[in-house]
Amino acid sequence: MIQLIRGFKDILPDETETWRHIEDTAIALFQSFGFKEIRLPIVEKAELFQRSIGELTDIVEKEMYTFAGSKEELITLRPEATASVVRSYIQQKLYAKEPIQKLYTIGPMFRRERPQKGRYRQFYQINAEVFGIASPYIDAQLIFMLWTFFERLKISGLTVQLNSLGCPACRPTFKAALSSFLASKTESLCKDCVRRQDKNPLRVLDCKVPSCQEAIGDAPSMTDYLCEDCAGHFNSVQSALKQQGIPFELTPRLVRGLDYYTRTAFEIQTNALGAQNAIAGGGRYDMLVKMLDGPEQPAIGFAIGLDRLAALVMQGHPQEELAPDIFIAALGEESREKTFEWSCALSVEGIRTEIDFSGKSLKALMKRANRINAANVLIVGTQEIEDSAIVLRNMVTKEQVTVPIEGMVNYIKKYLTTQNRVV
């Protein structure tokens, strides 16, 4: 038997309705906030991610699916979407027509990590990106939009974590202060943190080892080192969030894993999924467009983890079954020939219709109708054909009515309306 690849998964029919419900909810909401869809390839030149995400990040160092696209060129299955959106914004010169662009995209990402609950090697994200707006209002508006999205999906137990990562003017000062602080604590840090100390000191703040948390208890905080502009921006984001009634926690230890973030960084966390608690995350990346050879344009965006979100939504209420409105039980070849035609006609009218061609006994057909939770069964045998009238059985009330074959489709449509079946 050929099995799927480690870390990949099938999304089966008992989940897909939930997935589409989430996507439909997001699309409707995002459109109301002025977003338009962009669809992008899932492979790009490896260089795009190396330059945007950062050579020293875990993603680029060890998690990317990169292979030869041609003799000269390495290509990569995208590990995230922002880089591609930025690439397109620049390459297609979207800024020339209108610098302010609000874009969303939905699709799979690929990272070669060890799989675990809520983490797959192919996972799905909804991404939203805004180009050309520097105002802190847009930061707050994006978070408000996210919060509203989760409210519409009736997700509870969420928290908003907020931080500011500063900008090229102030972050270096902070990094230096942090480095010298960490140097004084080397003995009390775990071995991972000792390694991070040089490579990426900000990451030490994020360590979950208790002894490390203790050691960095009075470590310098980025927010104390923000330059005047960054501090002003951060304050404005916070007051705008308060204005909209969004609860948030300041989390100085919130560090994003990608190098391109500046200023506002945020994460939406759940308490219901174990270790993989981030279901959305994002932030501002004002330097990235320029870094990738585009014009100087501020930008901000976020990603929602669909796999984790779908798991949360289904924890609340398992997906509703798409049960048939009508199940046709035809007895004998002559009946099958007629009902085949009726079945098509009913389906065309938007009635969920299932017909069984197997030629089994009526008892067996009724069993199947019951199993697939059909609301009604249409029983058609030689007697009914002869009488030009068929039997319609309501599977819940067990009521049976005789329906003339003439005008049957309209009769059934009306009948279903009385059952509150939307046709």
Add this chain to the structure above:
RNA sequence: GUGGGUGUAGCUCAGUUUGGUAGAGCCCCUGGUUGUGGCCCAGGACGUCGUGGGUUCAAGUCCCAUCACUCACCCCA
């Protein structure tokens, strides 16, 4: 990449200690009811015991390897 747990029927799991010809419940199929589902009763189908090797007269059981799933670390959505 590192560590723990688990792989036996479509599903949930016994059986492994102490080697001796694979089990239960659910599901599925047929009949009891000539053309009426769920409940009940009777009967039936379904397994290379994750895979490959080894030890043995004999391996689901012991040994080695390997794969997968799962949880956690790392990191992130």
